[in-house]
Amino acid sequence: KAGVTQTPRYLIKTRGQQVTLSCSPISGHRSVSWYQQTPGQGLQFLFEYFSETQRNKGNFPGRFSGRQFSNSRSEMNVSTLELGDSALYLCASSLNSGANTGELFFGEGSRLTVL
Amino acid sequence: QKEVEQNSGPLSVPEGAIASLNCTYSDRVSQSFFWYRQYSGKSPELIMSIYSNGDKEDGRFTAQLNKASQYVSLLIRDSQPSDSATYLCAVNRDDKIIFGKGTRLHILP
Secondary structure, three states: OOOOEEEOOEEEEOOOOOEEEEEEOOOOOOEEEEEEEEOOOEEEEEEEEEOOEEEEEOOOOOOEEEEEOOOOOEEEEEOOOOHHHOEEEEEEEEOOOHHHHOOOEEOOOEEEEEO | OOOEEOOOOOEEEEOOOOEEEEEEEOOOOOOOEEEEEEOOOOOOEEEEEEOOOEEEEEOOEEEEEEOOOOEEEEEEOOOOHHHOEEEEEEEEEOOEEEEOOOEEEEEEO
């Protein structure tokens, strides 16, 4: 059974640009959650999508957005990039809502560097 | 007060000893608690979940929950060098899974 796939794995952007990250969950999983991981703040919740609907959102500015498609694949977008957006962005899938089960299966992440 | 607090470590434990990892949380209404392990350069993986007060054992791992004290712990018996990792405590709060910053555990051979 294939795991969670995130693309791209690494990317470098400059301030002001925008970026789109992709996540393909485990087959049959309907929930996708996104987290930002930095050495200083740890894992911070961005949002969760379940059946194409955003279930919940963390305390991030509106520059961070996401969506989920009918095949459960998800994308997140960050517009007007800032230096502080440099981080590892982790996607996690779960069979049902991750918030209910806590059983999150993480991808390997997309490491974003903003110059 | 941070929502989920953990000592960042590193916690150094001799091989074969018991490693004790602790976590406190701020929201009394939280009902679900989890321990994730993250090896350096890898993604977190779920190792234990606990929902009721008391102990839950799974192999060498024991999770302990005390809701009155808002305290969760993870014990690792017979610690092995392969247990060296960062252990993340996570709590269900407001329909979100919130993580602590993790405790780095180093098992000394």
